Amino acid sequence: MAGRRVLITGVGSYLGTLLAARLERDPEFEAVVGLDTRVPRRALERTQLIHADIRDPGIAPLIAAAEVDTVVHNSIVRQPTTGMSARAMHDINVIGSLQLLGACEQAPSIGAIVIRGSAGIYGAEPHAPQFFGEEMTRLFPLRTRFQRDVAEIENYFETYSVRHPQVTCTMMRYQPAIGRSLRTQITRYLSQPACPTYLGFDPRIQLVHEEDALDALVAAVRRPVRGAVNVAARGTIGLARMIRMARRPPLPLAGPLFGPVTGVARRLGLDAYSDDFRRLLRYGRGVDIARLETEVGHRPRYSTAEAVEDWVRG
Amino acid sequence: MTEPSALAFMRRLREGLDAGLDLPDALTRGAGALPRDARDTLDRVLRRLEGEQQDDEWGFDEDFTDLVEPFFGFLFDRWWRVKVEGVHRVPAHGRVLLASNHAGILPWDATMISVALLRQHPLPRHPRFLVLNWAFDLPWISAFMRRVGGVVASPYNALRLLEQDHLVAVFPEGVKGTGKPFGERYRLQRFGRGGFVEIALRAGAPIVPVAVVGSEEIYPKLADVQPVARLLGAPFFPVTPTFPWLGPLGVVPLPSKWRIEFLEPIETASFGPEAAADRALVLELAERVRDAIQQALYANLVRRGSAFI
Numbered sequence: 001m002a003g004r005r006v007l008i009t010g011v012g013s014y015l016g017t018l019l020a021a022r023l024e025r026d027p028e029f030e031a032v033v034g035l036d037t038r039v040p041r042r043a044l045e046r047t048q049l050i051h052a053d054i055r056d057p058g059i060a061p062l063i064a065a066a067e068v069d070t071v072v073h074n075s076i077v078r079q080p081t082t083g084m085s086a087r088a089m090h091d092i093n094v095i096g097s098l099q100l101l102g103a104c105e106q107a108p109s110i111g112a113i114v115i116r117g118s119a120g121i122y123g124a125e126p127h128a129p130q131f132f133g134e135e136m137t138r139l140f141p142l143r144t145r146f147q148r149d150v151a152e153i154e155n156y157f158e159t160y161s162v163r164h165p166q167v168t169c170t171m172m173r174y175q176p177a178i179g180r181s182l183r184t185q186i187t188r189y190l191s192q193p194a195c196p197t198y199l200g201f202d203p204r205i206q207l208v209h210e211e212d213a214l215d216a217l218v219a220a221v222r223r224p225v226r227g228a229v230n231v232a233a234r235g236t237i238g239l240a241r242m243i244r245m246a247r248r249p250p251l252p253l254a255g256p257l258f259g260p261v262t263g264v265a266r267r268l269g270l271d272a273y274s275d276d277f278r279r280l281l282r283y284g285r286g287v288d289i290a291r292l293e294t295e296v297g298h299r300p301r302y303s304t305a306e307a308v309e310d311w312v313r314g
Numbered sequence: 315m316t317e318p319s320a321l322a323f324m325r326r327l328r329e330g331l332d333a334g335l336d337l338p339d340a341l342t343r344g345a346g347a348l349p350r351d352a353r354d355t356l357d358r359v360l361r362r363l364e365g366e367q368q369d370d371e372w373g374f375d376e377d378f379t380d381l382v383e384p385f386f387g388f389l390f391d392r393w394w395r396v397k398v399e400g401v402h403r404v405p406a407h408g409r410v411l412l413a414s415n416h417a418g419i420l421p422w423d424a425t426m427i428s429v430a431l432l433r434q435h436p437l438p439r440h441p442r443f444l445v446l447n448w449a450f451d452l453p454w455i456s457a458f459m460r461r462v463g464g465v466v467a468s469p470y471n472a473l474r475l476l477e478q479d480h481l482v483a484v485f486p487e488g489v490k491g492t493g494k495p496f497g498e499r500y501r502l503q504r505f506g507r508g509g510f511v512e513i514a515l516r517a518g519a520p521i522v523p524v525a526v527v528g529s530e531e532i533y534p535k536l537a538d539v540q541p542v543a544r545l546l547g548a549p550f551f552p553v554t555p556t557f558p559w560l561g562p563l564g565v566v567p568l569p570s571k572w573r574i575e576f577l578e579p580i581e582t583a584s585f586g587p588e589a590a591a592d593r594a595l596v597l598e599l600a601e602r603v604r605d606a607i608q609q610a611l612y613a614n615l616v617r618r619g620s621a622f623i
Binding site: 200201204235 | 457
């Protein structure tokens with residue numbers, strides 16, 4: 001395919017900026033367009049930036065005018081940053097996705113949409129299979145608000161791809177990312193003076209290294225596949241071992257005390273834990289990455305343990 | 315550990331601490347005075363303390379399993395005096411599905427099958443167990459189960475384990491087996507919908523039926539207090555002659571006499587993976603496994619004689 005044209009939403013995020021930088025260096029990509037309200041953290045050479053809010057219906061003509069063949073939807077918020085309300089997060093995720101799809105309807109040039117979604121859709125369950133396959137989203141009820149939002153987003157894209165069979169929608173289900181340049185819930189958690197855990201539980205945690213997170217996205221842009229793809233590092237790691245590797249003292253709390261204690265900690269200015277993250281700390285989650293390796297063609301370089309090790313060294 | 319070697323260990327440990335080493339270093343120093351096998355164990359404990367444990371993607375931790383083995387070995391040799399037959403019928407490598415009867419509220423039978431394979435099989439291998447789901451809701455128990463090779467009883471897990479050529483043990487009776495009253499002992503419950511056969515067919519794994527005699531007497535269940543069970547989120551709340559009357563002591567299983575027999579494997583690979591969708595075949599094979607176990611249970615009950623002495 002000569003001269004591909006790609007639009008990236010959420011280009012101001014760390015991963016969005018890196019993706020734009022990677023694609024603009026590649027002569028195969030004739031044009032890279034970035035859409036965000038935030039300014040990218042580093043200078044981009046030939047990426048055209050559109051300063052617009054994804055929740056705004058006004059993006060439709062802008063996207064149509066860009067005449068892109070691929071859209072990378074990278075503005076799904078995984079956890080509210082300080083000062084962002086749960087409501088705003090819901091709006092960006094759900095309304096933003098709706099507006100984006102509305103805009104795509106009016107841009108006939110689009111052949112592929114790659115979404116950076118979340119493995120959070122599977123939830124964190126005591127009775128879960130050790131590794132969720134892509135078809136296992138309906139094993140358990142959706143328990144948290146974020147889970148419901150992700151399920152709703154996935155639903156929109158599924159419906160869209162049924163209505164537009166010529167468009168390939170790739171739903172990338174990301175496990176939480178870790179990396180020196182990232183600040184995610186997991187890196188904040190491991191940077192605290194002590195890491196609260198559930199007394200008597202040692203869940204299996206699976207993460208994805210920032211480099212693999214980016215490479216998987218690039219691989220999916222190059223070779224979009226239909227449907228969902230799990231994105232994660234190889235293997236899982238026990239939470240206790242992860243905390244030990246980060247050289248933090250664990251702070252085991254009995255189940256019923258966990259909420260109140262972390263609630264007090266939040267008021268003292270420490271990190272707030274989302275419901276999803278709390279369930280993750282209790283039950284963990286693993287996903288199967290066979291589809292990522294064989295169909296998308298990205299073999300993660302880091303195992304979960306290596307990813308944590310790399311972050312600790314950094 | 316003999317008296318002098320223990321003394322030597324303590325002395326070296328003291329010297330180490332006096333010389334200003336911190337505890338792990340001092341322990342390492344002290345370990346130089348220990349006999350070899352004790353030193354090995356200590357090495358492993360130390361490695362664990364330093365966070366260097368090895369676990370696979372299932373959370374199975376071979377070192378930890380070896381560490382707790384002596385305790386289960388004691389139960390095997392002394393407490394339950396387990397007699398094992400036919401252990402050579404378990405294939406020494408490749409995927410295998412063990413299907414066993416299940417009783418006794420806590421999965422002691424699983425641990426005894428494991429000890430039997432590790433001690434008496436010519437090529438010992440660690441089995442993986444599909445454990446009743448509610449165990450994974452519980453603190454400590456969930457972490458412990460995973461470390462010694464337990465996984466959530468999900469067909470996806472069973473299939474993945476078999477595809478990785480593990481030895482997998484299932485209890486097709488499930489919770490119906492553990493929760494049955496004393497009066498129904500050794501009468502096998504329904505084998506679900508034969509899900510375990512489906513998985514064996516899909517993976518092409520032979521099924522080895524296992525009959526365990528003795529586990530029914532360790533907690534003679536006299537009654538079941540459902541309201542308490544619901545409160546605790548457990549499938550049942552048993553009342554035995556000792557539990558809950560003696561508190562935590564009531565969890566000590568009675569020292570019945572055990573027999574474990576591994577039966578002739580049932581080959582499934584020749585049917586091909588598509589056969590997993592064949593309801594009739596699945597139910598027929600499940601019935602064959604159930605029948606084999608039931609016959610072996612009766613035979614072994616007779617051979618065992620008295621339940622306790």
